[in-house]
Amino acid sequence: MDALLLLLELMGIFAFAVSGSLLAARKKFDLVGSLLLASLAGLGGGVTRDVMISQGLPVALANPLLLLPVLLAVVLVATRLLHENRLRRTMLAFDAMGLSLFCLTGTVVAFEAGLNPVACALLGLTTAVGGGTLRDVVANEIPQIVVPRGIYALPAMLGAGLTVLFLELGVFNVWFGIGISSLVFTVRMLSLRFGWRIPLSGKQPQAE
Amino acid sequence: MDALLLLLELMGIFAFAVSGSLLAARKKFDLVGSLLLASLAGLGGGVTRDVMISQGLPVALANPLLLLPVLLAVVLVATRLLHENRLRRTMLAFDAMGLSLFCLTGTVVAFEAGLNPVACALLGLTTAVGGGTLRDVVANEIPQIVVPRGIYALPAMLGAGLTVLFLELGVFNVWFGIGISSLVFTVRMLSLRFGWRIPLSGKQPQAE
Amino acid sequence: MDALLLLLELMGIFAFAVSGSLLAARKKFDLVGSLLLASLAGLGGGVTRDVMISQGLPVALANPLLLLPVLLAVVLVATRLLHENRLRRTMLAFDAMGLSLFCLTGTVVAFEAGLNPVACALLGLTTAVGGGTLRDVVANEIPQIVVPRGIYALPAMLGAGLTVLFLELGVFNVWFGIGISSLVFTVRMLSLRFGWRIPLSGKQPQAE
Numbered sequence: 001m002d003a004l005l006l007l008l009e010l011m012g013i014f015a016f017a018v019s020g021s022l023l024a025a026r027k028k029f030d031l032v033g034s035l036l037l038a039s040l041a042g043l044g045g046g047v048t049r050d051v052m053i054s055q056g057l058p059v060a061l062a063n064p065l066l067l068l069p070v071l072l073a074v075v076l077v078a079t080r081l082l083h084e085n086r087l088r089r090t091m092l093a094f095d096a097m098g099l100s101l102f103c104l105t106g107t108v109v110a111f112e113a114g115l116n117p118v119a120c121a122l123l124g125l126t127t128a129v130g131g132g133t134l135r136d137v138v139a140n141e142i143p144q145i146v147v148p149r150g151i152y153a154l155p156a157m158l159g160a161g162l163t164v165l166f167l168e169l170g171v172f173n174v175w176f177g178i179g180i181s182s183l184v185f186t187v188r189m190l191s192l193r194f195g196w197r198i199p200l201s202g203k204q205p206q207a208e
Numbered sequence: 209m210d211a212l213l214l215l216l217e218l219m220g221i222f223a224f225a226v227s228g229s230l231l232a233a234r235k236k237f238d239l240v241g242s243l244l245l246a247s248l249a250g251l252g253g254g255v256t257r258d259v260m261i262s263q264g265l266p267v268a269l270a271n272p273l274l275l276l277p278v279l280l281a282v283v284l285v286a287t288r289l290l291h292e293n294r295l296r297r298t299m300l301a302f303d304a305m306g307l308s309l310f311c312l313t314g315t316v317v318a319f320e321a322g323l324n325p326v327a328c329a330l331l332g333l334t335t336a337v338g339g340g341t342l343r344d345v346v347a348n349e350i351p352q353i354v355v356p357r358g359i360y361a362l363p364a365m366l367g368a369g370l371t372v373l374f375l376e377l378g379v380f381n382v383w384f385g386i387g388i389s390s391l392v393f394t395v396r397m398l399s400l401r402f403g404w405r406i407p408l409s410g411k412q413p414q415a416e
Numbered sequence: 417m418d419a420l421l422l423l424l425e426l427m428g429i430f431a432f433a434v435s436g437s438l439l440a441a442r443k444k445f446d447l448v449g450s451l452l453l454a455s456l457a458g459l460g461g462g463v464t465r466d467v468m469i470s471q472g473l474p475v476a477l478a479n480p481l482l483l484l485p486v487l488l489a490v491v492l493v494a495t496r497l498l499h500e501n502r503l504r505r506t507m508l509a510f511d512a513m514g515l516s517l518f519c520l521t522g523t524v525v526a527f528e529a530g531l532n533p534v535a536c537a538l539l540g541l542t543t544a545v546g547g548g549t550l551r552d553v554v555a556n557e558i559p560q561i562v563v564p565r566g567i568y569a570l571p572a573m574l575g576a577g578l579t580v581l582f583l584e585l586g587v588f589n590v591w592f593g594i595g596i597s598s599l600v601f602t603v604r605m606l607s608l609r610f611g612w613r614i615p616l617s618g619k620q621p622q623a624e
Contacts, residue, residue, distance in 0.1 A: 024562070030614045032569040033562030047468070052255070054264055056470055057531065064534035078615070115265065118272035133346065138549065140558045142348045146232070146241030153240040198238045199286070260463070262472055323473065326480035341554065350556045354440070354449035361448040406446045407494070 004174060005108065006065075008101045008181075009046070014069035015098035017042030020135045021077035027139055031078060037135050038070045045130035049106050049123045053113045092149075092192055095132075099152070100184035103128035103159035104177055111167045120167070124160030129153055150191030151198055159184035212382060213316065216309045216389075217254070218277050223306035225250030225281035226290055228343045233285055235347055242285060245343050246278045253338035257314050257331045261321045300357075300400055303340075307360070308392035311336035311367035312385055319375045328375070332368030337361055358399030359406055367392035420590060421524065424517045424597075425462070426485050431514035433458030433489035434498055436551045441493055443555060450493060453551050454486045461546035465522050465539045469529045508608060511548075515568070516600035519544035519575035520593055527583045536583070540576030545569055566607030567614055575600035 020041030024034035043060040050058035060066045076082040106127025110120040129145050129152070136143040145153050162180050166172040190196070228249030232242035251268040258266035268274045284290040314335025318328040337353050337360070344351040353361050370388050374380040398404070436457030440450035459476040466474035476482045492498040522543025526536040545561050545568070552559040561569050578596050582588040606612070 025616070027562075028616060029562045030564075030616055032564075032567075032614060036561060036569075051259055051467055051470070052266055052269060054259070054262060054470060057535065058468055061468060061531065061535040061538060064532065067534070115269065116272065118275070119265065119269040122269060137345060137348075137553060138559055139562070140348070140553075140556070143346055145244060146235075146237045146347070148238075148240075151240075153244070198240060200233070200236060200238055259467055260474055260477060262467070262470060323477065324480065326483070327473065327477040330477060345553060345556075348556070351554055353452060354443075354445045354555070356446075356448075359448075361452075406448060408441070408444060408446055 004177075005105055008177075009105050010066065010069050012098040012101035012105065013042040013046075013066060014073055015042075015094040015101075016045075016131050016135075017070045017073035018077065018082055019095050019098075019132065021073050022082070023135060023139055023141075025077055029139075031074065034074050034077060035070070037139060038073050039067075040138055041131045041135035042070045042073070043067075043131065044134035045102055045106065045127040045132075046109075048130040048134075049109065049127045052123065052126070053110060053115070055113055059109075093189065096185050096188040096192075099128050099156050099188060100159060100181040102131075103156040103184060104163050104181050107160045107163040108167070108172075108177075111164065117164045117168055120164040121157070121160040124163060125153065125156050128156040128160070149195075150188065150193075151196050152188070152191075154198065155184045155187040155191070158187065212385075213313055214273075216385075217313050218274065220306040220309035220313065221250040221254075221274060222277035222281055223250075223302040223309075224253075224339050224343075225278045226285065227303050227306070227340065229281050229285035230290070231343060231347055231349075237347075239282065239286060242282050243278070245347060246281050247275075248346055249339045249343035250278045250281070251275075251339065252342035253310055253314065253335040253340075254317075256338040256342075257317065257335045260331065260334070261318060261323070263321055267317075301397065304393050304396040304400075307336050307364050307396060308367060308389040310339075311364040311392060312371050312389050315368045315371040316375070316380075319372065325372045325376055328372040329365070329368040332371060333361065333364050336364040336368070357403075358396065358401075359404050360396070360399075362406065363392045363395040363399070366395065420593075421521055422481075424593075425521050426482065428514040428517035428521065429458040429462075429482060430485035430489055431458075431510035431517075432461075432547050432551075433486040434493065435511050435514075435548065437489050437493035438498070439551060439555055439557075445555075447490065447494060450490050451486070453555060454489050455483075456554055457547045457551035458486045458489065459483075459547065460550035461518055461522065461543040461548075462525075464546040464550075465525065465543045468539060468542070469526060469531070471529055475525075509605065512601050512604040512608075515544050515572050515604060516575060516597040518547075519572040519600060520579050520597050523576045523579040524583070524588075524593075527580065533580045533584055536580040537573070537576040540579060541569065541572050544572040544576070565611075566604065566609075567612050568604070568607075570614065571600045571603040571607070574603065 017038040020037035021034045024037045043066065047058040047060050103124045107120050107124030110123035115123065133143040133145055159180050163172065166176045225246040228245035229242045232245045237245070251274065255266040255268050311332045315328050315332030318331040323331070341351040341353055367388050371380065374384050433454040436453035437450045440453045445453070459482065463474040463476050519540045523536050523540030526539040531539065549559040549561055575596050579588065582592050
């Protein structure tokens, strides 16, 4: 189970790191900027979670293995093996995969730290959307989470909520995990395909 | 005393959360964006304080009760029960109330964690202005703290400083607390009414 | 050795704090904005490092002495004793000094906390570039680290890497420290003088 969790985490890091490097390429940042955005996107959510759980070193620092997917993403984008134009749809799929994996792994990590269910779900959500938010804030963009294509945070909330529910019920296992991740991934991809929207947060005033 | 502190904290969270949801409405963010900005504004200052004090889980995660004012604020703004145009002055009063409450509660929390007086005052200030700063940074705005209407951080510094002074002297009690918060609130509101300004940080160069 | 480390840290804080106050002056922020940007620039990197190491209070809070260079920087800029136009080149030298000192001190602090070599180097780099990044993000600028003049993060990586190498080999001492800092400083200044660049992170697509 722990090996599986690590594998899912590595896949999620890679997917988000690619999104960071592609953003750096689009904004004409250099290789250091690419490395920074890839690190923030791939590792920032987990580091934020670990800092809040406050149980020693963030796993991204404790286990240097987690840095490899970031380096790989930077190299693939720098050598144009991954390229925005050709692979936009593939990228959105990768990003959705990261989202669906991190809302699961983040929640499990918080649960194993003994947190209450609400905190577990919130930290799962933070893990899923935190990296992308840091990436966008540092790149001086409005974060994807507040102006998403399709729906973004909602599927991650769903995934984190279901994960903590099954964990609390004591029935969570690999198959539930795969099912939840697949569901989150599917909802996210369908929302992109059909342009689903959630309502605005309030009618805006006529003039400022 | 602890129940009173919790009550003040809940009121402060609500006031700042409303400011976050109103900003989301103004920027035409959706409900998730509203929830994000309300959470950052209402809880971000306290979470930053708790992460720095480094004594276990941030209180916003340990006690899910603190999430309720955030949800309430999002609902009130989404249903237009709270609306920017009608309630701008009310809102600035709410925000001033949040500021006056958090500079007090943040300082007390740090003091109870056994920190030195300077650290207590700094964490009180961080609690008071941190949430609004996170809200503005994520919304890609220049934070209110650096381009305020009236004076903003200064009354919070005053409140945090007085709180730690009376705590160190061993004379702090509920009445001192109410007095300090009222003073901070009054100074903040007067500065809005009369457009008080503090000097610029240095004459700017003629050309860049 | 510890007194020396503290001295180097104070010098680094001062250099970065000046950069923060000068940015505040350039953006016409008031004195509170100047204090905020100076604090973020001078102390933000170290606080981020300490929060990640997760061993109690960040040193900037535990030891109020570290706040003095920040106050000094704000006063010097507010009184125009330090001024952008006259002192631009001096400032870049100060900033380079901060970078060369923090990549060293940050790495040593992480090493003394018992972290693995990769984490030590990463935290040294974070200490060196974190403060400036927070300064720029809060001021709503694209961080210098992603659009630097000359090369910026690369010399800091070099310095952090060499520091952890010599620490691991057990041969690190004051002279190695001075040598590494001088090397980082020299590389940074030469890169400014000769406009060194590192490659972009990937060819950008023709149209967005």
